[in-house]
Amino acid sequence: TTRPHPGSRFARSALRTLSPEQGVDGLCLAGQPHPSLAVMSKNKGSTQGPAANFPADTAIVIGGGLAGMTAANTVLELGGKVVVLDKSSFCGGNSSKATSGINGCATKTQKTQGIDDSNELFLSDTLKGGAKKPEIAKVLVHESGPAVDWLMDTFALDLSLVARLGGHSAPRTHRGKERFPGMTITYALIQMIEKIQENTGGNMAQIITKARATDLISNNGAVIGVKYERQGAEIKVFGPVILATGGFGADFTANSLLSKYRPDLMHLPTSNGEHCTGDGIKMGEAVGGATIDLEWVQVHPTGLVKIGDEDAKVKFLAAEALRGVGGLLLNAEGDRFANELGRRDYVTGEMWKNKAPFRLVLNSMASKEIHWHCEHYKGRGVMRKFDTGADLAKEMGIPVKKLEDVMEAHYQVSLKQEKDPQGGPYPAYPDGKSWDEPSGKTDCGKKFFHNVLRGDQVATETFHVAIVTPVIHYCMGGLTISAKSEVVNGKDKAIPGLYAAGEVAGGVHGNNRL
Numbered sequence: 001t002t003r004p005h006p007g008s009r010f011a012r013s014a015l016r017t018l019s020p021e022q023g024v025d026g027l028c029l030a031g032q033p034h035p036s037l038a039v040m041s042k043n044k045g046s047t048q049g050p051a052a053n054f055p056a057d058t059a060i061v062i063g064g065g066l067a068g069m070t071a072a073n074t075v076l077e078l079g080g081k082v083v084v085l086d087k088s089s090f091c092g093g094n095s096s097k098a099t100s101g102i103n104g105c106a107t108k109t110q111k112t113q114g115i116d117d118s119n120e121l122f123l124s125d126t127l128k129g130g131a132k133k134p135e136i137a138k139v140l141v142h143e144s145g146p147a148v149d150w151l152m153d154t155f156a157l158d159l160s161l162v163a164r165l166g167g168h169s170a171p172r173t174h175r176g177k178e179r180f181p182g183m184t185i186t187y188a189l190i191q192m193i194e195k196i197q198e199n200t201g202g203n204m205a206q207i208i209t210k211a212r213a214t215d216l217i218s219n220n221g222a223v224i225g226v227k228y229e230r231q232g233a234e235i236k237v238f239g240p241v242i243l244a245t246g247g248f249g250a251d252f253t254a255n256s257l258l259s260k261y262r263p264d265l266m267h268l269p270t271s272n273g274e275h276c277t278g279d280g281i282k283m284g285e286a287v288g289g290a291t292i293d294l295e296w297v298q299v300h301p302t303g304l305v306k307i308g309d310e311d312a313k314v315k316f317l318a319a320e321a322l323r324g325v326g327g328l329l330l331n332a333e334g335d336r337f338a339n340e341l342g343r344r345d346y347v348t349g350e351m352w353k354n355k356a357p358f359r360l361v362l363n364s365m366a367s368k369e370i371h372w373h374c375e376h377y378k379g380r381g382v383m384r385k386f387d388t389g390a391d392l393a394k395e396m397g398i399p400v401k402k403l404e405d406v407m408e409a410h411y412q413v414s415l416k417q418e419k420d421p422q423g424g425p426y427p428a429y430p431d432g433k434s435w436d437e438p439s440g441k442t443d444c445g446k447k448f449f450h451n452v453l454r455g456d457q458v459a460t461e462t463f464h465v466a467i468v469t470p471v472i473h474y475c476m477g478g479l480t481i482s483a484k485s486e487v488v489n490g491k492d493k494a495i496p497g498l499y500a501a502g503e504v505a506g507g508v509h510g511n512n513r514l
Contacts, residue, residue: 056240058082059082060083060239060242063245063504064085064209065244066502067502069084070501073154076204081205082205084206086207087279092183094273097183097273097316099318100163100165101159104172104174105145109148121170123141125169129167130343132507139483148174157188159174160177161176162174165320166320166344166347169430169431211230211235212230214228214234216498217238218287241498243280243501244280244501245283245504247475247503248281249297250273257278257281257282261294265472269312270313271303271314284479288489289488293478297477300471301348302360303316303470304382307467318382322362326450329361331355333355334402337442339436341446343444343514363451363457366450366451366464367464378464385462385465408454408455410452411453411454411455413436413446417434417435423435425440426443427444428444429447475503477507478505479506481499481505485501486498
């Protein structure tokens with residue numbers, strides 16, 4: 001979903017089994033190599049510095065997004081040392097842009113609000129949503145609640161708001177009252193590492209930016225370190241490696257993984273940062289790591305279109321939470337055409353069958369519930385406020401009566417669904433029956449309704465509206481991992497010293513990520 005996503009939880013659960021058997025050869029202080037670090041000269045190919053020491057007490061994390069920072073904080077919690085490498089000039093990754101929240105079940109927030117949820121229900125939703133490896137999905141689900149509680153307890157984060165998003169049978173997507181949750185969560189984890197780095201003089205933790213990892217160092221089949229480039233120097237650092245480098249959804253070059261596995265998507269815009277070029281997958285493959293599901297690339301239905309810059313290749317994402325609070329998707333004629341809370345691949349598929357432009361429409365109740373987001377989007381010029389439904393209808397080029405009829409039909413369906421939830425004529429998603437014709441005809445009937453507006457309220461109602469379009473969002477494929485987050489080879493055997501967390505880890509979500 002929006003990120004941050006539960007895949008990061010593999011960084012916590014798996015690190016409890018992190019093997020310390022690989023060597024470590026010093027550390028790098030931000031900006032300068034530590035004196036004990038082995039440095040390889042590009043020109044001479046020689047190595048300077050002490051030999052690797054065993055056993056290791058330092059883990060190397062490649063990638064400074066949520067998965068990487070979760071891994072780094074967990075290493076520290078368990079008494080280890082950590083070096084975080086990131087090729088960008090600052091950490092955060094795609095997770096810092098996440099706008100909807102983080103999924104978790106049986107959390108303290110859910111219990112406080114009386115939300116009935118369970119690991120079994122979440123697992124069922126995840127498998128129906130596209131996951132194909134139950135043993136991996138089980139880790140995702142069972143670690144989800146403790147992960148959300150950990151964020152709240154350890155980092156004092158506000159995750160007190162919960163919404164039901166696409167493909168979920170219960171409200172379990174957590175966010176705070178202000179700001180985007182991805183930024184709030186990821187920056188809190190980054191700041192914790194920075195604080196420990198400062199307080200220990202870099203002895204326990206270090207973040208090194210503008211450090212582009214190029215190769216994993218292996219010895220007798222085990223990964224024992226990494227080579228990276230920084231400020232013209234090629235540097236080696238030794239220890240077990242946790243890849244948290246993200247996906248490849250922003251690499252549109254001719255020899256990219258995207259071009260190789262999904263050339264049909266190359267024309268689409270993306271929500272990914274320019275750092276998403278599949279580096280970790282390629283490094284893992286080079287030492288024998290297997291890959292899985294590289295052809296499964298998620299196209300998110302609601303990339304935001306900025307008027308005047310419609311052809312921008314990188315687009316900001318309209319949070320799925322906008323639909324979770326009651327936002328409706330309308331086609332060019334003003335009709336609903338899908339279950340707004342269906343799977344992302346389903347909603348995108350229904351958009352391909354309909355006529356653009358597509359509008360994401362929030363009434364005043366929905367807008368109020370997600371006020372901070374709406375204000376932010378308006379400030380970016382990707383959302384517009386309409387004082388009345390009549391103004392909106394005029395902008396769309398349709399009669400206001402048309403808009404009233406669509407809203408009234410949606411309202412009447414919500415009443416029927418409440419009164420007789422199993423009596424509708426259409427199959428509902430994820431199960432049951434639905435009374436909703438627009439989505440029911442697609443075999444994905446809508447059964448959850450929130451902040452619904454009557455038709456006779458439309459003409460004078462206030463709306464927040466964005467034009468949206470499908471965008472490349474998430475790569476379900478990546479390096480094949482075990483349930484302990486170990487990267488495995490083609491024979492399904494763990495490669496000692498090599499782990500993966502977050503989007504670089506393939507097979508977690510199957511063919512679609514909730």
